[in-house]
């Protein structure tokens with residue numbers, strides 16, 4: 132069968148929305164045939180894709196470390212759930228409020244990031260995460276403490292709860308994915324990469340480093356907040372341990388395995404990690420060890436993650452090379468996401 | 476165009492710039508020379524807002540920029556290259572040049588999120604302008620390579636393209652001839668002269684390669700140990716005993 136590789140490739144590179152939407156439709160159709168448990172897992176993948184897409188802008192594109200995004204994800208889930216429980220607010224309003232609120236809170240994380248970087252920034256964000264966790268556990272009058280609370284599920288088009296949140300998540304994640312992907316292909320993407328690769332040179336070229344970091348934090352926080360709000364409706368039960376440090380590490384594994392600095396990686400990472408998690412359900416004690424090994428393996432042997440491999444398959448073998456100059460003329464860049472060098 | 480008045484800079488007890496003054500006239504190509512550690516790069520860092528001087532004042536086109544941030548100074552039309560900087564490895568060569576067209580794309584965050592027609596149009600124009608600039612520097616064949624795949628000398632030329640693509644009024648070059656062979660240095664000298672004639676850019680050139688300084692500069696400022704020790708046309712300055720003593724070395728005239 133003749134596959135028009137050339138046109139797929141150019142459509143993908145041009146940032147066309149056709150292929151992501153087509154993939155989403157296929158995923159939707161498959162999802163509707165799955166049993167509730169598998170659909171639950173698939174929805175987790177979809178929700179985490181949204182979160183990891185944002186995390187990728189922060190960590191992958193902008194080179195900023197954060198350990199606070201599991202906590203932001205948690206705030207999103209808590210605000211969405213609690214607004215419905217305490218105030219009787221409808222789900223869409225609660226979800227929107229949570230997203231906006233978490234965006235605001237997450238943007239404040241830029242304050243330590245203006246003075247700190249690398250491991251120091253990681254520690255500062257870790258402190259924020261632990262503080263949030265402490266509040267979730269101890270402010271029982273509002274948060275119901277360590278035991279958690281039942282969060283309302285949703286129902287649309289007469290579908291069951293899991294199907295409803297699945298479709299809602301899929302639609303929002305697809306829109307979010309398209310928007311973030313669009314953004315990183317513009318001057319914003321160049322600014323993110325520039326502050327990561329060489330922030331002094333970026334500033335000398337007119338890039339407002341503070342503003343760029345702020346946007347990266349705001350965007351990643353917004354994704355985390357929205358994902359958290361969706362997650363509360365999926366879980367039906369919200370408790371602090373869903374948003375602890377272990378979850379944060381899981382999110383980082385997703386981002387690294389998929390491929391930092393590539394948007395496709397944000398989809399692949401969560402799928403693989405959640406699949407692996409399921410395979411290892413019966414050997415709980417091994418889970419951490421295996422994830423640790425997987426992470427180390429990727430960092431050592433496949434530091435760019437899986438996405439570049441997929442792009443290469445999708446692109447086929449390139450024939451055109453530039454004649455002059457020291458290396459083969461492989462295309463790179465934000466609008467042609469093949470190999471992307473990412474430090475961290 | 477650019478006035479540096481009594482600038483001093485210290486890192487702790489180390490006095491790096493000591494009451495240094497000079498100015499760069501409109502449309503001038505001014506050489507800044509001096510031995511290693513004289514403070515030339517530090518001077519450039521002070522001018523571009525990376526370091527803030529303890530005393531003194533810097534004016535760009537009459538406007539005080541002494542306490543401005545680096546990106547604000549860039550926005551005012553002063554661009555530079557670095558002595559030891561590399562292109563961004565995560566971007567192609569042409570995208571590296573497009574970065575030089577920051578800070579003001581004609582669109583904002585929301586336009587970029589939805590990919591409005593305005594965004595596409597601006598991006599297309601930016602890419603085209605950057606390609607033209609690369610072409611002008613003779614680097615168009617490398618446009619789609621990763622920035623980090625180029626040789627040091629090539630990256631330097633792309634960096635100049637990036638600094639020029641926004642048509643700045645002042646350009647500062649920090650040792651652009653490092654890593655270039657002698658015939659390439661001559662080409663670079665021609666380029667620098669045509670930057671001035673074609674774009675009207677005023678240029679401050681830090682350089683060790685005297686071949687380039689003589690070919691491109693109409694005036695030379697000499698620094699030593701943080702002080703400006705000579706300022707004048709290249710012939711007169713290089714004959715100055717203090718300059719010969721501190722920088723060129725006594726053997727200079729014997730060689731040339």
Ligand SMILES: Nc1ncnc2c1ncn2[C@@H]1O[C@H](COP(=O)(O)OP(=O)(O)O)[C@@H](O)[C@H]1O
Pocket residue numbers: 486489491509510511512513514515516517518
């Ligand atoms: N960030 C810094 N911190 C401390 N010392 C510095 C710094 N930058 C430069 N110096 C010192 O300032 C002096 C001048 O350096 P520099 O401006 O790079 O000289 P040049 O460019 O003329 O070779 C040197 O002694 C150098 O070690």
Ligand SMILES: [Mg+2]
Pocket residue numbers: 515516517558
């Ligand atoms: Mg220097």
